[in-house]
Amino acid sequence: MTESGGLIRSDALPSVLEHMEDLKKRLRNKRPVVFIDYDGTLTPIVDRPERADLPAETRRVLRVLSDKCPVAIVSGRDLADVRNRVAVEKIHYAGSHGFEIAGPDGQIELQQGRDCLPSLDQAEKALRQGLASIPCCQIERKRFAIAVHFRRAAADQFAGIAAVVNEVAAGYRDLRRTGGKMILELRPAADWDKGRALQWILRQWQLGGKDVLPLYLGDDLTDEDAFRCLRRTGVAILVRDEVRPTAAHYAVENPDEVQRFLQELAVLLP
């Protein structure tokens, strides 16, 4: 096992499905709170973002689990989009990487996100203009982020797409450019991410105590912010699709294994 700065190589992580007994022990006298990413975790990665549908069986498992413990979906997608895709009423949802959060009791938007809306609107126009001539380059506007998808673009167009995104990003001090799986994104430069959103939700639910065990499942670099928050106090599970350093404790191999894990977890709970 290689460790550096608290990180471990993803291919050295143990499978959580082979360690359910350990989890059972950790859950003795504790209540779990389950946080789950959407794309690549609950659904397989597909060519078009609008085609990433939640399998009906996964929705059924989420219903059963959310009847037994608090569940939150934490996504880079727009809040309304991810909420419609999952469509389980009891769940909390965080969209736009946590800049907008909704639960059964209401909805909040981060003020630092709202302050950036004029810049996001202008940047979206500039991106649409700058990228209009590149075939298969898809722009997805979320309330508090703009994703430029290049999964279906030709490889020799990648550098040109990045140049346009970088040039637009340079025009807005209140936006920052980030990356993901075959996407480049512009989002508010505020100090807020999935980890901060997770901590906010735990406080909101008054679940910060020692009798709570937070779990987080995710596949992408943005999920590492949440993994780091749970390094000492929770259980972080990576959907492992590449070899890279990670702050996770365990791995699963794909969304099918995520579904199986959630099902097995639900069985462990009263």
Ligand SMILES: O=P(O)(O)OC[C@H]1O[C@H](O[C@H]2O[C@H](CO)[C@@H](O)[C@H](O)[C@H]2O)[C@H](O)[C@@H](O)[C@@H]1O
């Ligand atoms: O935080 P997540 O819920 O994992 O969202 C991250 C991004 O996911 C989506 O894009 C990714 O999935 C698409 C569908 O499988 C795929 O086509 C794309 O290449 C991936 O990057 C979503 O469209 C983005 O808005 C999210 O930020």
